[in-house]
Amino acid sequence: GIQVEQSPPDLILQEGANSTLRCNFSDSVNNLQWFHQNPWGQLINLFYIPSGTKQNGRLSATTVATERYSLLYISSSQTTDSGVYFCAGRDSNYQLIWGAGTKLIIKP
Amino acid sequence: NAGVTQTPKFRVLKTGQSMTLLCAQDMNHEYMYWYRQDPGMGLRLIHYSVGEGTTAKGEVPDGYNVSRLKKQNFLLGLESAAPSQTSVYFCASSSRRDFATNEKLFFGSGTQLSVL
DSSP, X not given: OOSEEEEOSXXXXXTTOOEEEXXXXXXXXXXXXXXXXXXXXXXXXXXXXXXXXXXXTTEEEEEEGGGTEEEEEEOXXXXXXXXXEEEEEEOTTSOEEEOOOEEEEEEO | OOXXXXXXXEEXXXXXXXXXXXXXXXXXXXXXXXXXXXXXXXXXXXXXXSSTTOOEEXXXXXXOEEXXXXXXXXXXXXXXXXXXXXXXXXXXXXXXXXXXXXXXXEEOOOEEEEEO
């Protein structure tokens, strides 16, 4: 079955709106991380969030490991937030298993 | 600070041709990875290396070979390119395989490969 599943697949918002992206992960995956891929393809780490909550500016992430899900919150969206957001988790071979991503478009 | 550098950025091959993608990192990282990204999908691990002279297969290794002769370089080779290998290839490096200490994964800017 699908080990890492993200929703929604696409999200279009106006600048200034808030958004919540979800990542469900199976029992075979742990140590969740969130990544952002900008429209030019560059990938960066956002959060390493195996459990609990972390915040970095307008972004925050929460993982409830016992219920096998993680949420990424983006507040007061800006056009620079556009791109694809991926979650990924480690399998038993220490390899990252990636979700298919949520494509976020922020309109000015 | 260059970080992770991939060359080339774009390449078009004909079916059956061979090529090598180069990844170089200047952060003295032990671990290096090659991923491919297909439309609408997350990254999938092709091969990885946990140190100089070592390589290991990832999730989708067939049709690719790799070498890590120097710690700072990780090469990905396609011996006989096929249209199914059309993809965007990303190299990454990290200082630890276990992310328990929040070490980051650093990515190159990607190589767009088209096989006709």
